[in-house]
Amino acid sequence: xxxxxxxxxxxxxxxxxxxxxxxxxxxxxxxxxxxxxxxxxxxxxxxxxxxxxxxxxxxxxxxxxxxxxxxxxxxxxxxxxxxxxxxxxxxxxxxxxxxxxxxxxxxxxxxxxxxxxxxxxxxxxxxxxxxxxxxxxxxxxxxxxxxxxxxxxxxxxxxxxxxxxxxxxxxxxxxxxxxxxxxxxxxxxxxxxxxxxxxxxxxxxxxxxxxxxxxxxxxxxxxxxxxxxxxxxxxxxxxxxxxxxxxxxxxxxxxxxxxxxxxxxxxxxxxxxxxxxxxxxxxxxxxxxxxxxxxxxxxxxxxxxxxxxxxxxxxxxxxxxxxxxxxxxxxxx
Amino acid sequence: xxxxxxxxxxxxxxxxxxxxxxxxxxxxxxxxxxxxxxxxxxxxxxxxxxxxxxxxxxxxxxxxxxxxxxxxxxxxxxxxxxxxxxxxxxxxxxxxxxxxxxxxxxxxxxxxxxxxxxxxxxxxxxxxxxxxxxxxxxxxxxxxxxxxxxxxxxxxxxxxxxxxxxxxxxxxxxxxxxxxxxxxxxxxxxxxxxxxxxxxxxxxxxxxxxxxxxxxxxxxxxxxxxxxxxxxxxxxxxxxxxxxxxxxxxxxxxxxxxxxxxxxxxxxxxxxxxxxxxxxxxxxxxxxxxxxxxxxxxxxxxxxxxxxxxxxxxxxxxxxxxxxxxxxxxxxxxxxxxxxxxxxxxxxxxxxxxxxxxxxxxxxxxxxxxxxxxxxxxxxxxxxxxxxxxxxxxxxxxxxxxxxxxxxxxxxxxxxxxxxxxxxxxxxxxxxxxxxxxxxxxxxxxxxxxxxxxxxxxxxxxxxxxxxxxxxxxxxxxxxxxxxxxxxxxxxxxxxxxxxxxxxxxxxxxxxxxxxxxxxxxxxxxxxxxxxxxxxxxxxxxx
Numbered sequence: 001x002x003x004x005x006x007x008x009x010x011x012x013x014x015x016x017x018x019x020x021x022x023x024x025x026x027x028x029x030x031x032x033x034x035x036x037x038x039x040x041x042x043x044x045x046x047x048x049x050x051x052x053x054x055x056x057x058x059x060x061x062x063x064x065x066x067x068x069x070x071x072x073x074x075x076x077x078x079x080x081x082x083x084x085x086x087x088x089x090x091x092x093x094x095x096x097x098x099x100x101x102x103x104x105x106x107x108x109x110x111x112x113x114x115x116x117x118x119x120x121x122x123x124x125x126x127x128x129x130x131x132x133x134x135x136x137x138x139x140x141x142x143x144x145x146x147x148x149x150x151x152x153x154x155x156x157x158x159x160x161x162x163x164x165x166x167x168x169x170x171x172x173x174x175x176x177x178x179x180x181x182x183x184x185x186x187x188x189x190x191x192x193x194x195x196x197x198x199x200x201x202x203x204x205x206x207x208x209x210x211x212x213x214x215x216x217x218x219x220x221x222x223x224x225x226x227x228x229x230x231x232x233x234x235x236x237x238x239x240x241x242x243x244x245x246x247x248x249x250x251x252x253x254x255x256x257x258x259x260x261x262x263x264x265x266x267x268x269x270x271x272x273x274x275x276x277x278x279x280x281x282x283x284x285x286x287x288x289x290x291x292x293x294x295x296x297x298x299x300x301x302x303x304x305x306x307x308x309x310x311x312x313x314x315x316x317x318x319x320x321x322x323x324x325x326x327x328x329x330x331x332x333x
Numbered sequence: 334x335x336x337x338x339x340x341x342x343x344x345x346x347x348x349x350x351x352x353x354x355x356x357x358x359x360x361x362x363x364x365x366x367x368x369x370x371x372x373x374x375x376x377x378x379x380x381x382x383x384x385x386x387x388x389x390x391x392x393x394x395x396x397x398x399x400x401x402x403x404x405x406x407x408x409x410x411x412x413x414x415x416x417x418x419x420x421x422x423x424x425x426x427x428x429x430x431x432x433x434x435x436x437x438x439x440x441x442x443x444x445x446x447x448x449x450x451x452x453x454x455x456x457x458x459x460x461x462x463x464x465x466x467x468x469x470x471x472x473x474x475x476x477x478x479x480x481x482x483x484x485x486x487x488x489x490x491x492x493x494x495x496x497x498x499x500x501x502x503x504x505x506x507x508x509x510x511x512x513x514x515x516x517x518x519x520x521x522x523x524x525x526x527x528x529x530x531x532x533x534x535x536x537x538x539x540x541x542x543x544x545x546x547x548x549x550x551x552x553x554x555x556x557x558x559x560x561x562x563x564x565x566x567x568x569x570x571x572x573x574x575x576x577x578x579x580x581x582x583x584x585x586x587x588x589x590x591x592x593x594x595x596x597x598x599x600x601x602x603x604x605x606x607x608x609x610x611x612x613x614x615x616x617x618x619x620x621x622x623x624x625x626x627x628x629x630x631x632x633x634x635x636x637x638x639x640x641x642x643x644x645x646x647x648x649x650x651x652x653x654x655x656x657x658x659x660x661x662x663x664x665x666x667x668x669x670x671x672x673x674x675x676x677x678x679x680x681x682x683x684x685x686x687x688x689x690x691x692x693x694x695x696x697x698x699x700x701x702x703x704x705x706x707x708x709x710x711x712x713x714x715x716x717x718x719x720x721x722x723x724x725x726x727x728x729x730x731x732x733x734x735x736x737x738x739x740x741x742x743x744x745x746x747x748x749x750x751x752x753x754x755x756x757x758x759x760x761x762x763x764x765x766x767x768x769x770x771x772x773x774x775x776x777x778x779x780x781x782x783x784x785x786x787x788x789x790x791x792x793x794x795x796x797x798x799x800x801x802x803x804x805x806x807x808x809x810x811x812x813x814x815x816x817x818x819x820x821x822x823x824x825x826x827x828x829x830x831x832x833x834x835x836x837x838x839x840x841x842x843x844x845x846x847x848x849x850x851x852x853x854x855x856x857x858x859x860x861x862x863x864x865x866x867x868x869x870x871x872x873x874x875x876x
Contacts, residue, residue, distance in 0.1 A: 229439035236393055238426030253445035307401040331489045332756050 022110035095302035120268040123206035135218025153214035166278040183280035217260035254320035262318030344404030362569040376560035380782035427454030431506035435518040437498040440488035473504035496527035524645035554855035558862040598816040609633040616666035644824030651672020691764035693778040697756035708744035729841040754785035
């Protein structure tokens with residue numbers, strides 16, 4: 001069989017079902033990416049300077065004690081063997097035990113991830129509709145005062161580093177006008193409303209950080225669509241303004257908006273390390289930072305892998321939604 | 334009975350915002366008066382910038398971009414459209430007055446089915462029920478000659494051809510039974526062979542539905558076929574206005590006469606065409622994963638002569654240029670200059686081989702870096718091929734600017750500060766800077782107004798005489814071929830159907846495709862459209 005005849009069925013399939021072919025291709029790409037990430041995380045963590053045994057033992061690190069701990073943790077095995085064992089366990093959801101506390105990493109992460117998702121969910125719940133709404137508003141009053149105000153404020157918010165925004169909010173709402181709860185620690189058995197109240201400040205910080213990006217992308221996407229010839233056609237059909245935007249502009253502005261929303265959702269889960277540390281919030285980010293300081297490798301690896309998976313999954317979802325939103329792929333010639 | 338549309342003393346202005354200065358008001362159109370009876374067609378003709386689209390859109394009280402209608406009246410059945418509020422004008426648009434744009438491909442929303450878009454206005458204005466509208470759409474698809482009229486509407490815009498989309502847009506305009514349709518260059522973006530079918534379909538549909546129309550175009554020969562009256566416009570003002578017959582046969586103004594007799598070039602075909610200076614032999618080519626675009630094409634051009642390659646879009650004529658320049662290495666076949674084979678791929682060609690073969694593109698706009706000055710654009714090949722720099726380079730650039738008849742004062746300008754014709758001249762100068770022997774011209778005049786295009790063709794022929802250049806001139810316009818070519822190659826669906834001296838190729842007996850191509854070129858006399866349709870043998874592949 002020549003290589004060409006080997007590929008022919010795939011080519012024929014993607015001609016006939018471009019939508020399915022594109023989605024499959026995207027899924028495949030995600031898995032390849034994810035695998036590449038596992039390699040990078042494993043090697044990256046290996047390459048970290050410092051050693052758990054020496055850090056853990058501190059002053060009493062005699063060569064024998066270090067060697068003992070190393071063999072206890074399996075660090076004397078070859079790199080490849082450790083990678084395969086780790087990957088095999090990770091796929092089945094077992095990330096091993098923390099070296100520092102000896103407890104199951106999966107269990108600890110489960111709770112932490114829940115906290116992080118809780119924070120991200122409420123930040124997204126505020127940020128997504130707010131930024132899309134502000135984007136629409138900015139388009140509606142394009143180049144006029146409301147547009148300019150929205151632009152300046154959101155740019156100012158995005159220009160400040162998130163820890164600075166966080167401390168600023170703490171200064172205003174905790175120190176000067178004590179209205180908000182700080183630190184934002186949550187624990188088991190806390191009732192829902194108190195929990196919401198205590199995450200108010202970190203949510204506000206996150207919203208301020210991601211708002212501008214999504215808002216500006218929405219504005220740009222809609223302006224781009226509004227200037228296309230088919231919008232003029234709609235206008236010259238005598239349709240009313242709202243119908244023009246909803247029926248004719250929105251379906252075509254969807255893909256870029258979905259993409260930027262997904263990118264920011266990923267940031268809300270993955271990129272919140274700094275915010276969690278500032279507000280002493282017991283999420284994944286803080287867990288990972290703590291683990292890095294004591295060279296608790298299983299925890300660092302697990303956190304890295306989960307972050308990467310979330311990131312890849314969200315981007316994949318966005319791409320697939322964008323593929324589905326494209327009529328050319330949905331309805332081939 | 335009152336006139337359907339009466340435009341009185343129309344004045345249209347735009348605001349321009351020069352960077353760093355106060356906004357400036359510019360008058361685009363002034364002092365336009367005309368009337369249109371029910372069921373009649375008025376042709377608005379002029380070059381780009383003449384204000385013809387702007388005037389056409391005033392019948393919908395619409396100003397494109399920053400354009401504002403600031404004076405005069407547009408009376409539809411005695412009511413002034415320009416005095417109406419937003420709600421009143423919305424009730425007119427899409428119901429009583431409809432619009433057909435130049436590019437149907439861009440004017441259909443890619444996210445919705447064609448049928449839904451065609452009937453949308455009729456439903457929104459509550460003119461008919463959904464079932465009635467669907468039935469009317471199918472009827473219109475039928476008289477416009479679209480395939481499977483009952484199910485055509487179920488397709489999406491990307492699933493049909495450009496010619497079909499243009500007809501579908503006409504159906505969209507006709508669907509709500511409007512009193513008036515504004516056709517804005519509805520066939521300009523189409524191939525000649527497709528244009529003629531769309532033109533005939535539009536004409537038939539206008540007659541059957543007794544709709545009045547404003548027909549906007551830059552092509553006098555086209556408008557002569559469909560309109561009852563013609564208004565000639567230039568720089569936003571009226572030049573001449575009268576019955577079609579009078580404008581075509583006895584134009585009163587000099588400008589109109591120039592438009593009627595635009596093809597002023599007479600080029601004597603060279604006697605000896607046997608010497609193969611530049612040659613392509615047995616070329617087969619395909620794009621990756623695609624179908625074959627070129628099938629066994631062999632042709633040549635002697636030194637100092639012009640070979641015209643004609644064919645409709647998709648015939649493979651631009652692919653041939655890509656193979657010649659090495660942008661697309663062929664699957665089989667060879668490209669030779671003076672008998673010496675050129676490497677197939679661009680990267681393998683030496684600097685001197687690259688120099689001998691230059692290219693001029695259709696869109697001078699996109700072929701130039703907007704952030705570079707004319708001096709940088711033309712100077713680049715001078716530095717690249719000869720290492721010329723500094724004051725010497727400026728001197729050479731100025732010399733080239735003189736050769737393209739642009740003179741002093743352009744070196745420091747940016748492309749955006751030039752007119753369309755000037756941009757194409759700069760592109761020619763850039764090609765000349767390399768001191769080429771062969772220039773491939775890919776439709777260099779098709780984006781230009783007829784009079785400007787005429788100037789460019791004159792320039793190319795002059796340069797050919799002075800420098801002994803060979804041209805491979807790709808075009809879909811037979812009139813240009815007649816004007817400038819020595820030999821002609823006719824392409825159809827990737828094959829060379831005819832090749833030889835111009836006098837032979839353009840004389841009978843014809844093969845079916847050449848016959849169709851030649852007959853599709855609009856001619857400047859009344860009744861041409863009907864004559865042609867009566868004698869056609871095959872249909873265009875683009876339909």
